[in-house]
Amino acid sequence: MExxxxxxxxxxxxxxxxxxxxxxxxxxxxxxxxxxxxFSMVPEFVFTPTLESFKTALSQNAGYWHYAFNSLFTSVMSxxxxxxxxxxxxxxxxxxxxxxxxFTLVWMVSTKFIPAVGVLIPIFLVYKTLGLIDNxxxxxxxxxxxxxxxxxxxxxxxxxxxxxxxxxAAEIDGASTLATMFRVILPLALPGLASxxxxxxxxxxxxxFWSLTMADHxxxxxxxxxxxFKSAEGLFWAxxxxxxxxxxxxxxxxxxxxxxxxxxxxxxxxVK
Amino acid sequence: MSNDAxxxxxxxxxxxxxKRHGPxxxxxxxxxxxFLMVWMIVPLAMTVYYAFENYNLMMPTxxxxxxxxxxxxxxxxxxxxxxxxxxxxxxxxxLAITVSLGLVLALLFNKTFLGRGVARTLAxxxxxxxxxxxxxxxxxxxxxxxxxxxxWAMRTLGFEPIDWFAHYPMFSVIxxxxxxxxxxxxxxxxxxxxxxxxxxxxxxxxxGASRLQEFRHIVIPHLGQVLYVVVMLESIFxxxxxxxxxxxxSGGPGTATTNLPYYIYQNAFFQYDIxxxxxxxxxxxxxxxxxxxxxIRFVAGNLNAGGQR
Numbered sequence: 001m002e003x004x005x006x007x008x009x010x011x012x013x014x015x016x017x018x019x020x021x022x023x024x025x026x027x028x029x030x031x032x033x034x035x036x037x038x039f040s041m042v043p044e045f046v047f048t049p050t051l052e053s054f055k056t057a058l059s060q061n062a063g064y065w066h067y068a069f070n071s072l073f074t075s076v077m078s079x080x081x082x083x084x085x086x087x088x089x090x091x092x093x094x095x096x097x098x099x100x101x102x103f104t105l106v107w108m109v110s111t112k113f114i115p116a117v118g119v120l121i122p123i124f125l126v127y128k129t130l131g132l133i134d135n136x137x138x139x140x141x142x143x144x145x146x147x148x149x150x151x152x153x154x155x156x157x158x159x160x161x162x163x164x165x166x167x168x169a170a171e172i173d174g175a176s177t178l179a180t181m182f183r184v185i186l187p188l189a190l191p192g193l194a195s196x197x198x199x200x201x202x203x204x205x206x207x208x209f210w211s212l213t214m215a216d217h218x219x220x221x222x223x224x225x226x227x228x229f230k231s232a233e234g235l236f237w238a239x240x241x242x243x244x245x246x247x248x249x250x251x252x253x254x255x256x257x258x259x260x261x262x263x264x265x266x267x268x269x270x271v272k
Numbered sequence: 273m274s275n276d277a278x279x280x281x282x283x284x285x286x287x288x289x290x291k292r293h294g295p296x297x298x299x300x301x302x303x304x305x306x307f308l309m310v311w312m313i314v315p316l317a318m319t320v321y322y323a324f325e326n327y328n329l330m331m332p333t334x335x336x337x338x339x340x341x342x343x344x345x346x347x348x349x350x351x352x353x354x355x356x357x358x359x360x361x362x363x364x365x366x367l368a369i370t371v372s373l374g375l376v377l378a379l380l381f382n383k384t385f386l387g388r389g390v391a392r393t394l395a396x397x398x399x400x401x402x403x404x405x406x407x408x409x410x411x412x413x414x415x416x417x418x419x420x421x422x423x424w425a426m427r428t429l430g431f432e433p434i435d436w437f438a439h440y441p442m443f444s445v446i447x448x449x450x451x452x453x454x455x456x457x458x459x460x461x462x463x464x465x466x467x468x469x470x471x472x473x474x475x476x477x478x479x480g481a482s483r484l485q486e487f488r489h490i491v492i493p494h495l496g497q498v499l500y501v502v503v504m505l506e507s508i509f510x511x512x513x514x515x516x517x518x519x520x521x522s523g524g525p526g527t528a529t530t531n532l533p534y535y536i537y538q539n540a541f542f543q544y545d546i547x548x549x550x551x552x553x554x555x556x557x558x559x560x561x562x563x564x565x566x567x568i569r570f571v572a573g574n575l576n577a578g579g580q581r
Contacts, residue, residue, distance in 0.1 A: 089304035113564035122318035145311035208515035255400035
């Protein structure tokens with residue numbers, strides 16, 4: 001009986017997994033086809049795989065690399081800047097809590113709930129004046145603003161797991177606040193900081209609203225590259241799929257490793 | 273228990289330490305707080321200001337205080353009400369689908385079976401797909417009326433293929449967003465199931481509680497909290513859905529899939545009407561806040577509970 005029911009579960013479980021994963025699989029298969037066989041009324045499940053589409057997507061003028069560089073640069077820089085801002089703030093709140101700490105934390109979450117369209121227009125106008133439209137740094141700042149509340153919360157929750165007496169011991173030994181932070185606490189919280197960075201990187205890489213509204217060429221990210229296939233209507237399905245695979249594959253793989261941290265970060269530590 | 277004592281002792285000591293060295297708490301906090309002020313709060317205030325201004329980029333001379341003018345235009349614009357309706361339809365439908373499906377799948381993946389880890393990992397993958405990619409993938413390779421694999425499947429089964437994005441645009445958008453977000457609900461609910469308070473379950477079992485009582489008094493309340501978080505977070509994200517619509521229907525056909533974010537985007541970037549789109553943005557902020565109010569209260573409550581622990 002037991003054996004049977006767990007076999008049934010396995011069948012249902014795997015069926016669910018395949019159905020959910022199928023669109024991604026289909027995209028990968030399409031990317032490995034020629035343009036003709038990608039655009040066919042009877043889908044070809046068996047075919048000779050070719051990397052031709054990847055080559056075209058990579059080699060074309062202002063092709064994949066231009067956008068990939070922008071995506072990588074903006075997501076890495078915004079993650080680093082986000083960490084540089086979040087770590088000191090979370091450190092102060094975790095180890096020197098005051099009456100205002102709770103308020104500050106909740107205030108930070110609340111800024112996350114201002115919808116992007118709520119600040120789109122002023123940011124667009126100010127950016128236009130400052131020449132930050134279609135500029136990597138303009139996007140980086142927006143990604144930092146978008147991720148900072150989540151990052152502060154995550155780092156805060158990891159700092160909370162570090163016993164307070166360690167900070168005490170370091171201070172009694174005469175270490176300054178900064179020395180304690182850098183030499184004692186940060187190494188201890190390193191795994192937590194790494195997962196925070198990973199989550200921020202994923203969110204920034206996949207960000208589409210600001211990428212599509214604030215950049216059109218020089219600073220355009222992969223979101224814009226993929227969106228440029230919008231009107232392709234069957235002409236470039238294989239190439240579009242190849243570009244898409246190169247856009248989502250690194251993040252899906254990172255995401256597989258970051259499942260648990262996603263939960264902690266995106267629920268503001270409410271679910272661990 | 274002894275940990276508490278140590279922590280308390282630590283607290284007192286840190287106070288004295290604070291007086292001696294004066295840890296630069298404010299200086300440590302300032303960069304993050306200032307950044308959020310400049311990039312979120314100041315623009316929000318400016319949006320409020322613009323909402324009361326006559327301001328169209330095409331008519332730079334016609335600036336000035338508009339009073340409630342923009343709001344009057346907004347409230348009499350059928351497209352705005354349609355966009356509001358679409359936004360709510362989208363949020364409600366996606367919530368219903370992702371939460372119920374996510375719950376069923378979480379219960380499934382909470383059981384042990386062969387290859388469960390790999391199956392779960394595959395099932396949650398859609399959440400990491402960039403929304404623009406999701407849009408083009410569904411519009412072209414899956415749901416294309418002639419060349420999509422779904423059309424092929426329907427022909428094979430003897431049905432007439434459907435032009436999903438033309439005839440059922442809202443359904444198609446809901447389908448895409450649900451595909452992306454069911455994994456999120458699944459992941460969080462599964463984490464919730466796995467963190468059920470074992471000690472409490474054991475205690476009620478020792479007291480001779482039935483499975484049903486156990487489920488009603490331990491599992492439901494515990495999972496209820498997690499469900500609450502999922503619903504609130506997803507609402508916030510669904511309210512601001514943009515890229516999926518941008519990449520597929522562009523708000524159409526007509527205005528059939530124009531939601532509030534898309535409406536604001538169009539008014540600002542194609543009509544250049546800063547005043548009107550700011551007024552609509554205020555509506556979007558108010559709508560988000562209705563949802564956020566409950567979530568923030570929950571997070572704040574959780575914070576205090578964490579402090580007591």
